[in-house]
Amino acid sequence: MLKLHSLKYCVGNSHFRLLQPLTSSVDNAFKSYSSASDRDFLHRSILPTDHFQASLPRLPIPQLEDTLHKYLECQRQILTDDEYDQTADIVNNFKANEGPDLQKRLIAKDKQNKHTSYITKPWFDMYLKSRSPIVLNYNPFMSFQDDPRPEYQNQLIRSTNMIVSSLKFMKTLRANILEPDIYHLFPAKSDNMRFRKIMRMIPSSFAFYGAYLYKAFPLDMSQYKNLFNSTRIPRRGKDELVVNKEAKHMLVMRNGHFYVFDVLDSDGHVIEPGVIMSCVNQIMKDQSPPSTEPVAVFTAEDRDVWASYREKLISLGNEETLKLIDSAVFALCLEDGKPTDPNAITRMFLHGEAGRIWFDKSLSLIMTGSGNACVNFEHAWGDGVAVLRYFNEVFDDSTMKSVVHPSTPVQDNPANVKKLEFKLDQEMKDNLQKSVKKFNATMQSLDVDHLEYYKYTKKYVKKSGMSPDALMQLAIQMAYYRQYKQTVATYESCSTAAFKHGRTETIRPATAETKRACALFVDKNHPEPSVEELKNAMMACSKKHGSLTRNAAMGKGFDRHLFGLKTLAEEEDGKLPQMFRDPNYQKINHIILSTSTVSSPAILIGGFAPVTQNGYGVGYSIEESRIGFNVTSYPPARDAPGFIECVTKSLDDMYEVLEGRHPKRSK
Structure with a gap:
């Protein structure tokens, strides 16, 4: 099955990723219908929709040094050595000069606006100030x-x-x-009537912390x-x-x-x-x-x-x-x-x-x-x-x-x-x-292609010890590498709804681990790796992707932080530090692979257009009985049907490895 864009949750466009299905299906969590007017409602929750809103934690502003470290780590995968050295010098200069002051001012501004998050207004403005057509x-x-x-x-x-x-x-x-939207880490403990009755007795100003004791995490519903x-x-x-x-x-x-x-x-x-x-x-x-x-x-x-x-x-x-x-x-x-x-x-x-x-x-x-x-x-x-x-x-x-x-x-x-x-x-x-x-x-000018793939399922991938989303992202990286022998700027959206007025954070799936795995599976200029070596490379990708996803969901990525600093410099200083004028900053934000997934039994297919003229829009999903990809591109810059062929080959190869067999190398 497929999803969208964020899509284009897309992202430019913000695309989106959900932690997992957010709502409870427990029938006895709702009062029975008691009057004719109840025909107008889906249900009657005993917890008010906004019960947790006042006590939601605020989106954290990451440490500047951590953000810059993650930024350089990501840049390392898409730049040449000379480009990277140049960008590293610029980043170090920013860290020693303008960066700390901008960080201090961003924190101060955030403290003055405790009703929201530091990214909310800049993110709304990013969309509303864009003069590009919204379709595609x-x-x-x-x-x-x-x-x-x-x-x-x-x-x-x-x-x-x-x-x-x-x-x-x-x-x-x-x-x-x-x-209310709640992420239940241990549903057996919290997704029940007893939990709801207890939460109802806790004042809204503290309700989030009561849910937290049950490892249940209410989500922002301001949108x-x-x-x-x-x-x-x-x-x-x-x-x-x-x-x-x-x-x-x-x-x-x-x-x-x-x-x-x-x-x-x-x-x-x-x-x-x-x-x-x-x-x-x-x-x-x-x-x-x-x-x-x-x-x-x-x-x-x-x-x-x-x-x-x-x-x-x-x-x-x-x-x-x-x-x-x-x-x-x-x-x-x-x-x-x-x-x-x-x-x-x-x-x-x-x-x-x-x-x-x-x-x-x-x-x-x-x-x-x-x-x-x-x-x-x-x-x-x-x-x-x-x-x-x-x-x-x-x-x-x-x-x-x-x-x-x-x-x-x-x-x-x-x-x-x-x-x-x-x-x-x-x-x-x-x-x-x-x-x-x-x-x-x-x-x-838009090209579209679609893939339905049935060899393995979400349950199969989990049993193998690999994250299903990590496998899908590795398939996307490997497909592009097969086509162009490159690693490029990649975007996957992750929701930060665990925080008040959270929007999204970017997962950057192009990592050192995916780059190595792509080379092992695709390149023919070195000795053929063993099945064990290939599987270990896949598992390393999964581990890294899991870490990136957790960081993004907790507001500890680098993209929104840098965007906030950049916006503050534009609005208050009227000029940008060299770091944001660096061509390689533009390069990492020129998204070639814009990806997004949403899993739901109700969704058949979803999609969005590329966010750049030489990019791909990749909606995907892995379900209980199938995998789906919906890919868009603007030819001749990119070739969606060719990308789908490369995705298929990548999925085939990884399936062989998970089955303990050596994949056949393309001639």
Whole structure:
């Protein structure tokens, strides 16, 4: 199975990695439904959603010396000897001169903002100040597994069930009765009703420490508020995130047209599912040809260009229409196509046709004509933790507690569906056509390929003594090494949600250990290594990767710290120390291999585009019955199908080693 981007949790783009599934499935942790209004909720947690938020630990600022040591260790793998020596001199100069003062000021600023983390504002600004189009550069997608009941795998039925489940999630969250996100190190000890009752008695200001005694680690949930009624609005220089909780309607897009209808009544209750189903059906029956003026394509433009176009749209009398789009609970994008090929599905869900997705919406649910569904999300507001929680809850609720069925009657012509129309002058019509041409050219430049691999599974890899994620990352390193005989800057995202307002930290999987393993498996200019030597090299990679992952999850990587120091120097000093002007600092942050994984039984496939023109976007997952890779690139700079071939060969070779056999060397 596959994941996304962080994705592009992507990263540029922030991609993401979760510690493990975050939510409890213990049924008796929730009170039973007691009134009709309970039909509006997923469950009623006896622990308030925000119970631990006030007591979460703050993201630590690493020691400067540790950060610089890790930075040089990582640079060692991708630089020549001369380049490394030059960068080491620059780093040592920074450590002796500007570094300590910047570190002192960063710590002081952090102490003045104890309500948040030192990285929160710079990270938000990094996204919102970027002028690059968000489609391909930032927005990732995650695709749902099919409904296990074939008769429910229907565009109308599944759309309705997912709409209602989404609304239930939103209302449960806003009622503060959504089960808090907790990482249970020993689930048998803490993932039960007794633990929850004890935690409920502990004041919120100390609750985290009570959970810690049980080796249970509550996670930050501050991003969840941006899931619904939320959008990113283009502004010149820096965009704005806006949430309007008062809106009661949702947005539906089909063939480039816009529709809205209420999904909550005047009291805030979820509209009857049959009425919602009838509204969706009415939109599906609209025989209007595809729009020749698909205004949504503007959301795929350069952000300053889109900002200027939005200002023009408002001046033409479209302000109320834009407000309806911006404030909608979320967007449902209905596609008539029924792709079955994984590459075609990736294209539809990642970017689609021009004007079919309003990319600025925090959350868009895309549904194909055959009932395949995905989430495409804007990335500035948050990372994969909140999206994955939503994703899992909606899949479970919509498949196990369906509110409409194949036998549900469909009403005709519900009164509350409104089709939105934009007022355009000739200048804006011309701009639309230019944007459509640009969009099509950009999307055609992207290549996509996919791999499903069945030789070994997560359980098999764990039994071998190796970390499943380490094996996948080694396969990625080895694949690139086979193609280009190089080790390059690599990004894997790791969530820092264990801390208040944590975002992500970077894992740097290109290590001395992976470099050595790649050479042993691939190079032919030295004696052939033994099976034992190859296996030991793999295990060394696993050990190192585990250490990197733990450090990243605990806020002890080097990337966010350096980013914080760099941002502080820019904002307060107006100039950058030589370290951040070093071409090799740019090199390590020019990500060639942008990778991300999320594991969930609800996810079928996920993906994101490369973050650089000469890079790869690698979404991957290792599940109980398969391995999946979803790879994107921009040819001719990179070759996604060729990379997939090299991944396959690398997985084959490592499987042979784990089975105690010598892999066959390529001729």
